Amino acid sequence: xxxxxxxxxxxxxxxxxxxxxxxxxxxxxxxxxxxxxxxxxxxxxxxxxxxxxxxxxxxxxxxxxxxxxxxxxxxxxxxxxxxxxxxxxxxxxxxxxxxxxxxxxxxxxxxxxxxxxxxxxxxxxxxxxxxxxxxxxxxxxxxxxxxxxxxxxxxxxxxxxxxxxxxxxxxxxxxxxxxxxxxxxxxxxxxxxxxxxxxxxxxxxxxxxxxxxxxxxxxxxxxxxxxxxxxxxxxxxxxxxxxxxxxxxxxxxxxxxxxxxxxxxxxxxxxxxxxxxxxxxxxxxxxxxxxxxxxxxxxxxxxxxxxxxxxxxxxxxxxx
Amino acid sequence: xxxxxxxxxxxxxxxxxxxxxxxxxxxxxxxxxxxxxxxxxxxxxxxxxxxxxxxxxxxxxxxxxxxxxxxxxxxxxxxxxxxxxxxxxxxxxxxxxxxxxxxxxxxxxxxxxxxxxxxxxxxxxxxxxxxxxxxxxxxxxxxxxxxxxxxxxxxxxxxxxxxxxxxxxxxxxxxxxxxxxxxxxxxxxxxxxxxxxxxxxxxxxxxxxxxxxxxxxxxxxxxxxxxxxxxxxxxxxxxxxxxxxxxxxxxxxxxxxxxxxxxxxxxxxxxxxxxxxxxxxxxxxxxxxxxxxxxxxxxxxxxxxxxxxxxxxxxxxxxxxxxxxxxx
Numbered sequence: 225x226x227x228x229x230x231x232x233x234x235x236x237x238x239x240x241x242x243x244x245x246x247x248x249x250x251x252x253x254x255x256x257x258x259x260x261x262x263x264x265x266x267x268x269x270x271x272x273x274x275x276x277x278x279x280x281x282x283x284x285x286x287x288x289x290x291x292x293x294x295x296x297x298x299x300x301x302x303x304x305x306x307x308x309x310x311x312x313x314x315x316x317x318x319x320x321x322x323x324x325x326x327x328x329x330x331x332x333x334x335x336x337x338x339x340x341x342x343x344x345x346x347x348x349x350x351x352x353x354x355x356x357x358x359x360x361x362x363x364x365x366x367x368x369x370x371x372x373x374x375x376x377x378x379x380x381x382x383x384x385x386x387x388x389x390x391x392x393x394x395x396x397x398x399x400x401x402x403x404x405x406x407x408x409x410x411x412x413x414x415x416x417x418x419x420x421x422x423x424x425x426x427x428x429x430x431x432x433x434x435x436x437x438x439x440x441x442x443x444x445x446x447x448x449x450x451x452x453x454x455x456x457x458x459x460x461x462x463x464x465x466x467x468x469x470x471x472x473x474x475x476x477x478x479x480x481x482x483x484x485x486x487x488x489x490x491x492x493x494x495x496x497x498x499x500x501x502x503x504x505x506x507x508x509x510x511x512x513x514x515x516x517x518x519x520x521x522x523x524x525x526x527x528x529x530x531x532x533x534x535x536x537x538x539x540x541x542x543x544x
Numbered sequence: 545x546x547x548x549x550x551x552x553x554x555x556x557x558x559x560x561x562x563x564x565x566x567x568x569x570x571x572x573x574x575x576x577x578x579x580x581x582x583x584x585x586x587x588x589x590x591x592x593x594x595x596x597x598x599x600x601x602x603x604x605x606x607x608x609x610x611x612x613x614x615x616x617x618x619x620x621x622x623x624x625x626x627x628x629x630x631x632x633x634x635x636x637x638x639x640x641x642x643x644x645x646x647x648x649x650x651x652x653x654x655x656x657x658x659x660x661x662x663x664x665x666x667x668x669x670x671x672x673x674x675x676x677x678x679x680x681x682x683x684x685x686x687x688x689x690x691x692x693x694x695x696x697x698x699x700x701x702x703x704x705x706x707x708x709x710x711x712x713x714x715x716x717x718x719x720x721x722x723x724x725x726x727x728x729x730x731x732x733x734x735x736x737x738x739x740x741x742x743x744x745x746x747x748x749x750x751x752x753x754x755x756x757x758x759x760x761x762x763x764x765x766x767x768x769x770x771x772x773x774x775x776x777x778x779x780x781x782x783x784x785x786x787x788x789x790x791x792x793x794x795x796x797x798x799x800x801x802x803x804x805x806x807x808x809x810x811x812x813x814x815x816x817x818x819x820x821x822x823x824x825x826x827x828x829x830x831x832x833x834x835x836x837x838x839x840x841x842x843x844x845x846x847x848x849x850x851x852x853x854x855x856x857x858x859x860x861x862x863x864x865x866x867x868x869x870x871x872x
Contacts, residue, residue: 256775260692261704263685264745271742272711275722282722335604338597346598352858353605356612359850361804363822367843368611370829371618371836377627379614386570413608474715477806481826485833499717506721507811515721523718530713 282516293513300517310518312493313501314525316404320497321472323408324415328468329461331416336423351424355417362414366481369410373397373482380409397483403490407479414478415471419464426460427453462537466530473526474499498522619841622646626837647841659816664824664842671821672849674736674809675802678743682798683791685745690753691779695765708747720807727812738812743802749794756790757783792860800850821846 258265283300287293304310335354339347357365372380373396384391396406430453438448454461476499483489489496496504498518506515567575577599584592617631625633625642633642654661692698693705723742732738760783768778784791806822813819819827825846828839 253775254698257692257696257698257701260688260696260775260779264689264750267685267742267745268711270726271723272719275719275726276714278722278725279718282725335601338601338604341597346601350601350605354608356851357608359800359854360847361800361806361822363804363806363826364843364846367825367829367839368615371840372611372614379611379630382630383610386568387574389566413611417608470715474717476717477822480806481829484826484829502717502720503807506724512721512724516718519715519718519721523715526715527713 279516279519282513283520285513287512288510296513300514301521304514304517304521309493309496310498310501313496313498316494316496317473317475317498319404320407320411320475321469323404324411324472325465325468327408327412328416328419329464331412332419332464333423333461335416335420336427339420339424340427351417351421354420357414357416358418360414362477363481365410365414366478366484369406369413369482370397370485373406398486398491400491400494403483403486403494407475407482407495410482411472411475411478415468419468422460422464423457426457430456458537458540462534465537466533469529469533470526473522473529476500476503615840615844618837619647619844620644621837623835623837647837650835651838651841651845657816662817664845666817667819667821667824668845670818671803671846674739674820675799677736678740678802679795679798681740681744682746682749683795686749686794687753687784687787687791688779689745689750690755691757691783693750694754694757695760695762695783708750712747720811724811733812734814734818736818739802739805739808742808743798746798749798752790752794753787756787760786789860792857796853796857796860799853803850 282293284295284297285293286296286300339350341347360368369380372378375381375393375395378396380396381392381394384394394402396402434452434456435448438452443451475497479489479495479497480500480503483495489500499522502515502518502522505518506512581592581596581599584595614631618626620643621629621632622642622644623646629637629642632638652664654663693701727733727738730738732741764782765778768782773782804822805820806826809820810823810826813823821842825839825842828842829836832838
């Protein structure tokens with residue numbers, strides 16, 4: 225997720241070149257930047273360009289482990305697109321993405337707004353506390369929540385019972401209708417603080433004089449929020465929505481660990497994700513070709529969704 | 545009479561009283577804390593809203609910290625009483641029978657596997673080594689790339705930058721299947737280079753360093769050149785110390801990523817004694833279903849190193865993270 229931060233932060237316009245290379249500079253000097261970039265070139269060629277090209281080729285082959293393969297044309301793609309397990313995985317992933325965005329983003333923004341005040345000491349503490357789950361990897365979160373979701377004894381079940389008088393005996397990880405909510409809740413705990421940091425940074429950059437001006441014009445707190453704050457944080461909000469979507473579509477480790485004890489991907493594959501499907505085909509059944517095909521399909525889906533989101537955000541932005 | 549009795553039964557007040565009597569201490573506390581807001585509101589709007597804001601933050605922070613507190617408690621509880629108390633047993637029940645190091649003792653004992661006995665500390669050492677090596681190498685190579693792209697003008701620079709940006713949009717899982725073949729052909733299967741070398745340069749790191757190094761004055765570099773420093777020495781001794789905060793942020797992100805990585809180690813490593821903590825703890829869920837105190841103790845140990853690193857670098861980290869998103 226963090227990798228995408230760069231995309232928005234590195235405008236080419238910011239680049240300043242004051243030092244022009246003179247044509248008579250010796251070859252050794254001219255090669256310097258390339259030498260600095262040499263590790264990048266090597267690693268990218270071997271572990272990015274080659275695999276990417278190879279993924280394209282591989283997606284037209286059927287393999288059985290890394291050693292044996294046969295050309296099968298488009299049948300990997302037609303197989304995946306017609307496979308009910310894939311439909312199921314794609315549906316699950318979309319459901320997860322939708323609900324985790326709908327819960328995570330308002331909560332992250334809300335927490336950021338609560339934190340966006342002047343008192344420094346308190347802010348630092350709360351920011352740290354809310355951000356802390358991000359230190360824990362998805363696998364460790366999965367391990368932890370397997371126990372938290374235990375019927376009757378799990379902390380989450382007990383907490384629900386104490387607060388709302390409901391849910392002590394719920395089988396979060398083995399009831400097909402509760403598996404997805406369980407994954408959404410665990411990932412909410414993990415990522416709410418992460419997105420909050422972005423929203424907080426955006427809120428602190430909102431022009432205070434604009435807020436004052438809106439207040440003088442008679443806008444209430446809700447009016448200020450809708451007309452000043454929202455447009456001002458729109459770029460960061462777009463960024464958070466796009467990166468969260470991309471991240472959600474690649475969800476794998478959390479459900480993999482969380483559901484390991486309940487039939488691998490939960491009863492009736494209720495927690496199977498697209499990457500989970502890829503993993504199962506490529507590394508359980510040894511069919512790397514199908515894995516590569518799923519990888520490409522996922523790339524296209526993610527790319528299409530993020531383009532639509534950016535386009536929508538620009539339209540909304542230009543209207544307000 | 546019958547009619548009145550029936551009415552009395554469904555009278556709203558009775559239902560409300562029934563509801564109130566059914567509330568537990570925690571629910572009463574929440575209602576009470578909420579009520580304070582409405583009591584204060586008529587006197588001072590500002591005070592009431594500040595109170596509400598802090599209250600909500602405390603609730604959020606408590607909910608988020610609760611699993612950590614619970615994890616620490618669970619790791620030290622005896623297996624006999626794990627389910628008996630939510631957090632710790634009451635003071636009069638605390639003894640070496642309820643609170644002890646049994647989970648850790650079992651976790652840290654040599655464990656027989658198909659490939660011979662392995663100690664849990666071995667996995668800790670593996671993870672520490674892998675994460676540190678990955679971080680150090682990625683830091684060196686990424687900062688070198690960032691330096692070239694921030695302070696030199698050369699043929700193909702624009703193309704390289706565009707290519708890097710484009711490469712960020714491709715999800716890593718596409719390469720998962722073909723990378724397995726690459727690693728296999730290179731003979732890296734079941735070795736650490738399979739994990740370290742693909743991560744040796746990060747585009748994210750290159751951009752991070754480029755952004756930080758662009759602001760370094762060019763005069764400084766010229767001065768270094770006039771003093772006869774080699775280009776590499778300028779990078780190493782003049783530039784790198786100036787971008788130390790960025791190094792802190794980058795190392796933390798990379799270390800966390802490598803420490804928590806699961807997919808790569810799970811696919812490329814096969815020998816039991818080479819595995820890392822996430823892979824092993826994931827195995828333990830299946831092995832210790834009845835005695836989960838053991839893998840909870842393991843999880844607690846596994847989140848200590850990143851936590852220590854984070855608390856020592858958190859200022860750089862959060863500001864670095866945030867500035868990256870806002871500047872764009």
